[in-house]
Amino acid sequence: MHTESHLSETALWANGLAARLKVLQANLADDDAATREGFIVDEINRALKGCVPEKRKLLLDALAEQFPSWQSTSAPAAPTVVAAPVPSEPETPETLLKRLIESLPGLSAGQREEFARQLKQAGLELAGGGGGTAFEIPPDLQKRLGLAGAKAANAERAAKSLAMLFDMVVTLDQLVWTLWKQIAGKSMVRKEADFGKLSADYLSGGAEVSSAQLQQSLERTRKLIAGLLGAIGRAGAAYARDRARLFDPGAIEADARAEKKWNESLEFACWRKYVQLQKEYGSEATVEKSIQEAMAKAAENLILGRVGT
Secondary structure, X not given: OOOOOOOOHHHHHXXXXXXXXXXXXXXXXXXXXXXXXXXXXXXXXXXXXXXXXXXXXXXXXXXXXXXXXXXXOOOOOOOOOOOOOOOOOOOOHHHHXXXXXXXXXXXXXXXXXXXXXXXXXXXXXXXXXXXOOEEOOOXXXXXXXXXXXXXXXXXXXXXHHHHHHHHHHHHHHHHHHXXXXXXXXXXXXXXXXXXXXXXXXXXXXOOOOOHHHHHHHHHHHHHHHHHHHHHHHHHHHHHHHHHHHHOOHHHHHHHHHHHOOOOOOHHHHXXXXXXXXXXXXXXXXXXXXXXXXXXXXXXXXXXXXXXXX
């Protein structure tokens, strides 16, 4: 132990592997040369796994010094080592993690994503656990939420918020388009896609649905909700004007004079006209239909930009 304390890491690695290879050779003494070489190559490859190319040659040179007989004509040639990575340290969770971290800079985005997926499947959460990982929020949304200059959002809570918001939006989307179909079945404003299905395809990574398609569907629903909300005041005012004009005493009297029979009084003719109007326009079903038509017209004008209509 004392004699090895001054050796370099490379020499220590070569000494350790050489000892294992000698034991392996002894155990395989009765096997043919091809079998022995195969086991030796596998052992060296395992020892080199995870090693960067620059360091691999140094390690192999140091290992070759432990077996000078490999260079003689009487001994088999040193086995050809297939390029492959592993450490000089014992296989412990700590060393495996250390080597994984050291290899991260050389990984592609796809490899990182795949490793993260496999680790998550194994029960190791890389994001959103315990204290939470930062979740990037667009600057405009930060300002609207009052988060400008504050600490980053928690990824776990952001995911939960996303789920809650999607549930609300999908419910609203279904409700508002069902309502619109009831009150404005003949309107030019129509639903073009199922927002819930689009969202499911988009969130699952489907290539068929783009961000622009999802945004377009969401925008149509937003406009419809805004149009219906904005139509409340406009429809009320329009309906009130029509009703006031329809049941205006002066208008009723003018119509009654034109329709009065020779033997009727003006008062009776006015009453008869009022009763007629009430039967035609005063029933509950007629009033409800008129209000819905006023709402649909006002909402459609707002959605299509016909604000002054």
